[in-house]
């Protein structure tokens with residue numbers, strides 16, 4: 368079915384300028400943009416009466432399998448049960464305007480295929496499979512008293528443990544074999560892991576370089592979880608292209624980001640949500656105490672990176688019942704960035720990171736017909752994006768998938 372939008376205010380995210388025009392979708396793509404477009408037979412026409420239209424949003428750091436903030440419990444849950452949660456979580460993301468997401472560990476080819484085949488409604492999915500972690504690292508969910516790993520392939524955990532250059536190469540190749548769009552590596556301690564410290568670095572340089580080497584051989588790239596400048600800078604030196612969180616970066620990090628043309632994916636909203644609601648959604652007391660170490664620094668890190676010319680991408684990283692705050696990241700970032708800059712991070716810059724420039728994150732003929740129709744102008748009031756109640760309609764691949772009315 369094809370769709371024609373009349374009297375739309377189309378946002379060119381690169382320039383930040385609106386164009387008043389019609390937009391026609393056909394065969395899942397944007398077919399044409401212009402004034403007074405002819406309506407072919409059988410086309411459905413929507414008169415937007417001047418409503419703003421943005422490219423479908425991209426969230427580059429989600430966990431669609433994070434049914435709870437108690438990540439350690441995922442591995443002992445039934446994969447079919449977790450998949451049912453994923454369908455619910457992905458459906459919610461679509462209604463919040465996110466037509467593409469990059470999963471930062473947990474999702475696999477099964478969810479990706481199910482979305483592509485229309486078995487579940489949700490954003491287009493880029494996945495990495497399991498994140499690679501060293502023993503005792505951020506992807507090792509064992510408490511101190513547990514000795515054995517139970518990371519058989521059917522459990523729904525987020526990480527896999529591999530130590531040593533040969534083992535990390537084999538793990539990287541295995542995730543690539545299963546279709547990973549990118550690899551994820553845990554390069555520092557984290558909040559939700561039971562036995563590490565935020566300020567630890569994880570993996571040797573040789574191991575990090577081996578993982579990057581395997582990704583590049585397959586024309587893929589590596590994303591790394593990292594908080595401190597020490598962890599971030601060594602990850603960038605090893606050739607990692609996407610730094611996740613980055614809350615404690617320094618000026619040397621900014622220099623390395625630009626030198627290596629790497630991307631920063633802050634995830635500020637998750638710390639805000641974990642601080643307020645983490646325990647009631649399953650976050651352990653020891654993890655809750657770690658939140659403060661990264662919460663305060665995150666906004667300053669974003670400001671420093673953005674001013675230094677680092678390519679910044681939208682991420683949320685929410686877990687369990689906190690997914691409903693996905694759009695709140697727009698409001699938090701707007702404290703230190705202009706709304707158009709935050710919008711670029713969730714559209715055109717995110718598309719660059721995903722190697723899908725021109726395909727998603729842009730309103731142009733030939734791009735995927737992924738669109739968000741808003742009830743007001745987010746350039747003057749970010750609340751029109753930060754509050755999902757202000758999202759009137761979502762169009763994905765030319766289909767009206769969410770219609771709350773203008």
Ligand code: ZN
Pocket residue numbers: 557592593611612
């Ligand atoms: Zn992380």
Ligand code: ZN
Pocket residue numbers: 428429430471684
């Ligand atoms: Zn994450």
